[in-house]
Amino acid sequence: AQKVTQAQTEISVVEKEDVTLDCVYETRDTTYYLFWYKQPPSGELVFLIRRNSFDEQNEISGRYSWNFQKSTSSFNFTITASQVVDSAVYFCALSKPGANSKLTFGKGITLSVRP
Amino acid sequence: DTAVSQTPKYLVTQMGNDKSIKCEQNLGHDTMYWYKQDSKKFLKIMFSYNNKELIINETVPNRFSPKSPDKAHLNLHINSLELGDSAVYFCASSQDSTGVRNTIYFGEGSWLTVV
Numbered sequence: 001a002q003k004v005t006q007a008q009t010e011i012s013v014v015e016k017e018d019v020t021l022d023c024v025y026e027t028r029d030t031t032y033y034l035f036w037y038k039q040p041p042s043g044e045l046v047f048l049i050r051r052n053s054f055d056e057q058n059e060i061s062g063r064y065s066w067n068f069q070k071s072t073s074s075f076n077f078t079i080t081a082s083q084v085v086d087s088a089v090y091f092c093a094l095s096k097p098g099a100n101s102k103l104t105f106g107k108g109i110t111l112s113v114r115p
Numbered sequence: 116d117t118a119v120s121q122t123p124k125y126l127v128t129q130m131g132n133d134k135s136i137k138c139e140q141n142l143g144h145d146t147m148y149w150y151k152q153d154s155k156k157f158l159k160i161m162f163s164y165n166n167k168e169l170i171i172n173e174t175v176p177n178r179f180s181p182k183s184p185d186k187a188h189l190n191l192h193i194n195s196l197e198l199g200d201s202a203v204y205f206c207a208s209s210q211d212s213t214g215v216r217n218t219i220y221f222g223e224g225s226w227l228t229v230v
Binding site for chain 2 (some may be wrong): 038043045046047050066091097099102103105
């Protein structure tokens with residue numbers, strides 16, 4: 001069975017602070033995919049990143065960066081110099097290849113960035 | 116153009132009624148999904164269709180009946196609505212169902228409130 005744990009439920013930071021959102025996953029599969037999605041107050045789910053289990057390189061996209069470590073089964077997400085527009089619920093998710101692939105989500109982290 | 120669009124965005128209805136939510140994707144994807152987000156924001160898959168065929172049915176009550184007239188459309192019909200059906204329903208799509216190219220893109224969500 002697959003499981004995603006986002007232990008932090010709510011984080012509040014002041015604008016321009018850096019913030020890291022933690023994600024720990026469990027799977028018995030050797031091939032799997034990890035995702036982060038953002039759900040802003042308007043409610044839609046926005047795809048941020050997908051990472052293949054074979055690719056442990058960290059990724060940076062503007063102020064966003066992701067740290068994938070198989071040794072600790074973690075896929076953490078860091079926002080540098082946070083902005084008010086980063087306020088949202090962030091979901092980490094896991095899937096595996098196969099005929100009936102689906103996403104298993106964590107419970108989400110509510111990030112509030114105060115001006 | 117919105118890649119995955121679903122209607123209506125908001126729906127308030129009385130217990131016992133029957134309602135439908137429609138979804139269309141213009142990404143040329145083969146696989147479509149319905150996910151449910153409960154009041155605690157937990158996201159869980161309900162159904163998945165690949166080329167109009169049902170491939171995932173996650174212990175959803177029979178009152179929920181998905182229909183896929185073609186691979187670009189996946190509608191969700193709910194009979195005899197109950198208070199517990201109040202949730203946000205997300206339609207989504209991906210290139211295929213195998214997970215290998217499985218970045219799942221979500222619609223904007225349909226907020227269903229049963230009173």
